[in-house]
Amino acid sequence: MTGTLLKVENLGKSFxxxxxxxxISFELPPGELLALIGPNGAGKSTTFxxxxxxxxxxxxxxxLDGQELVGRKPREIxxxxxxxxxxxxxxxxxLTVVENVQMALLSHDRKLFSTWRRAADHKRDEALALLDQVGMKSQADRPCxxxxxxxxxxVELxxxxxxxxxxxxxxxxxAGMAPKERNSLMALTKELVIQRGMAVxxxxxxxxxxxxxxxxxxxxARGRLIAQGKPLEIRDHPKVQEVYFGTGKTFEKKAAAVGEAA
Structure with a gap:
């Protein structure tokens, strides 16, 4: 896919x-997973x-698709x-697993506070389809x-x-997940990105x-964008090694498998 979905230009925030x-400035096209990384205090959460x-x-x-987000409330976004x-x-x-998803569907349809119908009566099939996509349909009626x-x-996904x-x-x-769970969740996310053509x-x-x-x-690092690129480019970027990873030993160890597979 081509084009830009999310465009951030000269973004700034002070406390x-x-x-x-x-x-900071960056772009994100549809169909891509973009990782925002940096040491504590780098500005990641503020940007997010x-x-x-x-x-x-x-x-x-x-x-987002040419529409300005600055000044809009989270619900509108x-x-x-x-x-x-x-x-x-x-x-x-x-609530049960399926009811959690149904509540989100109610909110999206602007019916959460405008109807007395029970969530159980609202778009159960659609909720089950979403749960099927994330491998949780078999647990739909269990409490979270x-x-x-x-x-x-x-379920949150x-x-x-x-x-x-x-x-x-x-x-x-x-965060808080075992290695096998981490890989399973991110592999699922990657699959959804490909299927839906969305950006992450x-x-x-x-x-x-x-x-x-x-x-x-x-x-x-310290609120500024110091590097951007593909993972292997970032691994070898001198500024990243200096500012984010210190000596780079931990970073190189983590990235070694990627380099060997490339």
């Missing part, structure tokens, strides 16, 4: 006298929250086709409270897909996940 994000509308940018522009998952999975533990954490993350997003934002998607912007601390699944990477 007091501290520039959390300092004039400005794209999602939780924070308003002090300067710059964020456009969600209705424009931006889904999101969180570092700590957010589901209703007291009894699920393993990896399964909860899959199904919820995030309820608005048929063009862009999916994933904040530390594999994700933050992640696990370099094995980043190198295995990101099509490109952008690297922030």
């Amino acid at each position: 007091g006298g501290v520039k959390a994000v300092d004039g 929250n400005m794209v999602n509308g939780q924070l308003k940018a002090d300067q710059g522009s964020i456009t 969600w209705r424009m086709g931006v889904g999101r998952t969180f570092q700590i999975a957010e589901t209703f533990a007291s 409270s009894v699920l393993a954490y990896g399964d909860v993350k899959r 199904a919820i995030a897909m309820a608005n048929s997003p063009k862009l999916l934002l994933m904040d530390e998607p594999t 912007l994700f933050t992640e601390h696990s370099m094995d996940v980043v190198f295995a699944y990101a099509d490109r990477m952008i690297v922030l």
Whole structure:
């Protein structure tokens, strides 16, 4: 796929006298997984929250299919086709798996507060289809409270897909997961990207996940974008080695398998 879905230009945000994000620019086309990485305090979460509308940018522009996102509320951005998952999975533990997805479908149809119909009567088939895509249809009628954490993350992904997003934002998607669960979730995400032609912007601390699944990477340090490119280009980038990884020993170890496979 060609063209640009998400375009960020000269984006900036300050808190007091501290520039959390300092004039960064990048683009994201459909059908791509873009990893946003950097050390603690680099500005990743601030950037993420400005794209999602939780924070308003002090300067710059964020456009989705040419439509400006700066100044819009998160709910409006969600209705424009931006889904999101969180570092700590957010589901209703007291509801069943399928009811969690149905609640998201209700919200997307603007019926959550305008109807007295039970969620169980609303688009169950559509909810089950979403659960089938993430491998959770067989557990549809179980309460979320009894699920393993990896399964909860899959349910959250199904919820995030309820608005048929063009862009999916994933904040530390594999946090708290075992290696096998991490790979399973990201392989599923990659498959959905290919099937749906959507784009994914994700933050992640696990370099094995980043190198295995990101099509490109952008690297922030102290609020500034210091590098962007394909994973193997980032691995060998001198500024990245110096600023983000110190000596680079840990980084090179994590990336070794990718280099050998290339």
